[in-house]
Amino acid sequence: MAEENQQPAEGKKTKKSKKLMTIGIVVLAQLVVAYFLVGFVLKRGADPQAAPATAAAPAKTAQTADGRTDPNFDHVFVVKDMIVNPAGTNGLRFLLTTIGLEVTSEATMQELQKRTVQIHDAIINILTSKTLPELDDINSRDSLKVEIKQKLNKDLTTGSVLNVYFSKFIIQ
Numbered sequence: 001m002a003e004e005n006q007q008p009a010e011g012k013k014t015k016k017s018k019k020l021m022t023i024g025i026v027v028l029a030q031l032v033v034a035y036f037l038v039g040f041v042l043k044r045g046a047d048p049q050a051a052p053a054t055a056a057a058p059a060k061t062a063q064t065a066d067g068r069t070d071p072n073f074d075h076v077f078v079v080k081d082m083i084v085n086p087a088g089t090n091g092l093r094f095l096l097t098t099i100g101l102e103v104t105s106e107a108t109m110q111e112l113q114k115r116t117v118q119i120h121d122a123i124i125n126i127l128t129s130k131t132l133p134e135l136d137d138i139n140s141r142d143s144l145k146v147e148i149k150q151k152l153n154k155d156l157t158t159g160s161v162l163n164v165y166f167s168k169f170i171i172q
Contacts, residue, residue, distance in 0.1 A: 077101040077112040079119060081168070084127045086135055095127060095135055098168035101152065101161050108159030115155070122151050136171060 079099045085091050101119075103109055112119055126147055127135070134140050145164040153160045 075103045075105060075109050076165075077103060077109055077119075078167075079123060082120065082123060082127070084124055086127070086171075087129055087131045089132060093132060094172055096168065096170040096172070097127070097166060099123065099148070100165035100167055102163040102165065103161055104159035108156065108161075111156060111158050118155060119152065122155065123148060126151060132171065141166065141169075 077100070079101065081096060081098055083094055083096050085094050101112065103112065126144070130144070135144075145166075148164045149161045
């Protein structure tokens with residue numbers, strides 16, 4: 001009698017394990033198919049010959065502040081990861097920012113590279129004169145960009161800064 005009770009329990013276990021194994025195999029098969037489909041799509045996107053004809057479209061042009069067109073934004077001087085303490089924070093808060101300065105020519109880029117210390121000093125003086133509410137207000141960022149642009153243009157001898165971009169602006 002004891003043997004009869006054990007046989008149905010073992011039968012249930014084998015049915016359960018077969019069911020789990022079947023589900024596992026189906027899930028594994030779906031993962032393999034998904035892996036190859038994603039790989040195929042990514043490979044096709046990276047292959048320039050497989051790209052659609054619109055990829056060969058001409059580069060977009062942008063209008064600069066003085067009305068000229070700049071097709072490639074080739075002249076952008078990047079001031080990376082500046083950390084400053086805003087006014088009135090007593091060193092307890094800080095601003096981390098990366099700024100892109102779009103300039104008129106390669107000669108202006110070279111001047112900015114030579115005058116990196118002066119550029120940093122000018123930007124630090126402007127940013128540390130602002131309070132947290134001034135820096136935190138999105139609407140005042142445009143006026144901050146204009147202020148940076150005007151200060152730097154006063155100091156430049158070749159060319160000028162056309163636009164100022166914040167690619168990173170983190171307040172802690």
